[in-house]
Amino acid sequence: MLKMLLDPMGGIVLTNDGHAILREIEVAHPAAKSMIELSRTQDEEVGDGTTTVIILAGEMLAQALPQLERNIHPVVIISAYKRALADALEIIQDISVPVDVNDDKQMYSLISASIGTKFVSRWSDLMCSLALQAVRTVTHDIGGGKKEVDIKRYARVEKIPGGEIEDSRVLDGVMLNKDITHPKMRRRIEHPRIVLLDCTLEYKKGESQTNIEISKEEDWNRILQIEEEQVKAMCDAIIAVKPDLVITEKGVSGTVHPGTNDESIRQHY
Structure with a gap:
């Protein structure tokens, strides 16, 4: 379900993304700021699960409160969380399965799991195809059989008013959204200087x-x-x-x- 937000500048935001909602909130409490920063980091590193990470972090804080009331030092509580983190990483290594990034069907299954909770879920097939194509476009080898994908620097989402969502496409290059300043200017230039x-x-x-x-x-x-x-x-x-x-x-x-x-x-x- 979409939520409607009114930002301080009077703009309206329609979203159900947790990070999009939290970044519009102005808070002064240090713990609340840390939670918003946690959501931002999750969005940058993973791109999904922003609401889940906030709920999980809030539940961890709720479980730590009774221990603080028992006068247990915060350092002891943090060390216990670090031990839990180490155990969780070991379990993840045991239950993880290899992923073939060249298998389109397997990649579509992974991408659709993230897109399924977003507004564009009704165009799931199109969005999965665009996302996969965009990531493969900016992927480059860094040596040693490793590949780097920096979508923050090399992939941008440009919104143009008008048209339909089905008109969305991936451009392998640089897009400049500018109007011509003279009617005699060329509308199409191939191999420009x-x-x-x-x-x-x-x-x-x-x-x-x-x-x-x-x-x-x-x-x-x-x-x-x-x-x-x-x-x-x-x-x-x-x-x-x-x-x-x-x-x-x-x-x-x-x-x-x-x-x-x-x-x-x-x-x-």
């Missing part, structure tokens, strides 16, 4: 660092012309390498002054 920039594509604004004295109207026009020349010089430098796609992490000038060639340059992309 990409330029990555860490600098701004704007003219440098003097603002408070520059003093300008204007005595006639032509001086103001010259100031605008200098701005245009800086933008055009940057565009010419980019066009010189003939890129199909330009990506910058800084700002991009959207100003087009009358008479500038910036608009024709923008049509180039």
Whole structure:
């Protein structure tokens, strides 16, 4: 059953995931913070069982309370929990069974056990296929017959408004959800030549660092012309390498002054 939450910013969250609910809660008690941190760690390391781990931890704390009331030192209680942990790990080793990660049927069975409690359980087959395909896409060998799967760095879930859940798919590459800035821009580019920039594509604004004295109207026009020349010089430098796609992490000038060639340059992309 889905729960509806209202976050402090006024947003509405519909979920039945324990971690999604706990991370919206603001608490000050150290023990409560530790429980929320425990749920976050479970979600990052395993991806499922966040509610179970909270219930289990709460029950362990409840069992420790009578021992504290009997004046048993917390160190003694913790040492008993550590012994229980060692015993549990031995039992897990005995009852565990090997898993063939190349067996799709066996992997679907494991993934569906996690997805079955989520909202997307009605699309279980599709979600199992997407999850398995995404993990295999980001899997790489690290030597010694070992493989590493870092889904936090290399796998992202991008949500796009519209469409149906059945339209979901795995993209083997980088997705940039951006709109075109000119109708003549190409909608499809195969094998693009990409330029990555860490600098701004704007003219440098003097603002408070520059003093300008204007005595006639032509001086103001010259100031605008200098701005245009800086933008055009940057565009010419980019066009010189003939890129199909330009990506910058800084700002991009959207100003087009009358008479500038910036608009024709923008049509180039």
